[in-house]
Amino acid sequence: MNKFFIVLFHTYVSKLKTKSYIVSTIITLLLIVGLANLTKIIDYFDKEEKDHIGVIDQTGILYDQLEGQMQAINNGVELRPIEDEASARKLINNDKLTGYLIIENHPTEKLKGTYKANSISDSTISNDLLMALNSVKNNLTAGELKLTPEQLTALNAPAAFEKVALEKSAKTEEELDQARGLVYIIVFFIYFNVIMYASMIANEVAMEKTSRVMEILVSSVPPVQQMFAKILGIALLSITQLSLIIAVGYVFIKQNMNDMNEGLFTYLGFGNTSISTIIYAIIFFLLGYFLYATLAAFLGSMVSRVEDVQPMIAPLTILVMVGFFIAMYGLNDPTSSFITGTSFIPFFSPMIMFLRVGMISVPFWQIALSIGILVITIVVLGIFGGKVYRGGVLMYGSSKSYRDIKKALQIK
Known part of the structure; x- marks a missing residue:
């Protein structure tokens, strides 16, 4: 039995001293520390400047509404009015804008938005812009139908839905x-x-x-x-x-x-x-x-x-x-x-x-x-x-x- 423990502890100690084990352990511990402090790390990087998005409002009347909706959805995105695409592209090339949104009337959908940027891999901004534009469109439709703000809120409110597990121990x-x-x-x-x-x-x-x-x-x-x-x-x-x-x-x-x-x-x-x-x-x-x-x-x-x-x-x-x-x-x-x-x-x-x-x-x-x-x-x-x-x-x-x-x- 003594020989058994000799082999056991020799295996343990020899592997404990290997560089691969030490490095993998250190990397794992650093990942744990990083995960535990993830909120602080995210907050640190979130202190960077806001994303600036240009808006070319071809309707001439919707910019203010869009800006208000966008602030409610994502206040980390700042909108600014732009006259034309040439000016917007120049600002993008100078790193003054992340991208720009063109708002125009649409024959069947009322409004159409086109978002342009050097890269569209970040879907968060485009999705938030779409939500804001949809809210503006709903307000326009409500105005045409002469709906009150209360009626519009009731119309957009989701149906009440609840999940109930019958088992008492169910999560x-x-x-x-x-x-x-x-x-x-x-x-x-x-x-x-x-x-x-x-x-x-x-x-x-x-x-x-x-x-x-x-x-x-x-x-x-x-x-x-x-x-x-x-x-x-x-x-x-x-x-x-x-x-x-x-x-x-x-x-x-x-x-x-x-x-x-x-x-x-x-x-x-x-x-x-x-x-x-x-x-x-x-x-x-x-x-x-x-x-x-x-x-x-x-x-x-x-x-x-x-x-x-x-x-x-x-x-x-x-x-x-x-x-x-x-x-x-x-x-x-x-x-x-x-x-x-x-x-x-x-x-x-x-x-x-x-x-x-x-x-x-x-x-x-x-x-x-x-x-x-x-x-x-x-x-x-x-x-x-x-x-x-x-x-x-x-x-x-x-x-x-x-x-x-x-x-x-x-x-x-």
């Missing part, structure tokens, strides 16, 4: 939006980390075979103990990084909690995350890691060169990607039969079942069944993978076929 629309953002972040984290750490395990085994270190290890530590020691060693590495992310995230999110109750953060649910959601996130992350790490370890033992690792573990990567894309679909329809069914498939359930748990009310027996299937699959893969690993680490030469698994099983 409201606002809670679903918050859960959707948070689940997306956690599912992406599971996806990214499973791929990264599973690949790390496969590369670790292949590198030891390439340097012939494996022959020394096999003579002193049983191969199966090696495999699980490496899996747990990389797991400790993942937990270390995860702990740093949680600690830094907690500190900065707590400092900026008042700023995170509005804007983008209303869709991330930081203020309404339940303890059960966090617990399930940790459970499914760890189970997903052990599932794919076991696969990666025995597949990595089949190759003798690091260059052959990625082709060998390609099916593993594809499985994780498929699970991720199914989860992205499930964000919009977590109650569909397809999502319910795939949440019990062990290679997908770390992401799909967590998606369901985070967004809707799931019977406990379904969660328990999914976790049970995952655990059984990990145990079966562990037993099978241990046998493959035991023979695979002793196989040298080019291995490009999964039929070599049979050869590995035959080596005693």
Whole structure:
């Protein structure tokens, strides 16, 4: 058992010191700090000058109305009257205008607006101009029909519409939006980390075979103990990084909690995350890691060169990607039969079942069944993978076929 822990901590410490791990951890922590301070960063850049939009009013009477509507819709855009297009283009070339709007009468639609700018990639300005122009058109139509302002307001008011969930434990629309953002972040984290750490395990085994270190290890530590020691060693590495992310995230999110109750953060649910959601996130992350790490370890033992690792573990990567894309679909329809069914498939359930748990009310027996299937699959893969690993680490030469698994099983 002492040899098991020697391999475990050697794997952990050696990977902990690598530049790639240190750099990826620092970058991740910087992203967390940036996300926690996103509101302040946006406010800083929003202090820049307003967008200036020229208006060529060919009707001669609508500029003031348009300016008033635009101020109500987006006061970050400032309108200014322009005589003709030549003057507007000159101002654009001198960076005095972002773009310009031409307003003219239309035979059937009453008004027509044409927005011109060097680039129309920013749809916010054009959409706001369209809304303002539509409001002006509605006012003109109301005047022709002799409608009072109260009648116009009543005409434009939307119908009252409310969604009511019959289940007492069902989330409201606002809670679903918050859960959707948070689940997306956690599912992406599971996806990214499973791929990264599973690949790390496969590369670790292949590198030891390439340097012939494996022959020394096999003579002193049983191969199966090696495999699980490496899996747990990389797991400790993942937990270390995860702990740093949680600690830094907690500190900065707590400092900026008042700023995170509005804007983008209303869709991330930081203020309404339940303890059960966090617990399930940790459970499914760890189970997903052990599932794919076991696969990666025995597949990595089949190759003798690091260059052959990625082709060998390609099916593993594809499985994780498929699970991720199914989860992205499930964000919009977590109650569909397809999502319910795939949440019990062990290679997908770390992401799909967590998606369901985070967004809707799931019977406990379904969660328990999914976790049970995952655990059984990990145990079966562990037993099978241990046998493959035991023979695979002793196989040298080019291995490009999964039929070599049979050869590995035959080596005693």
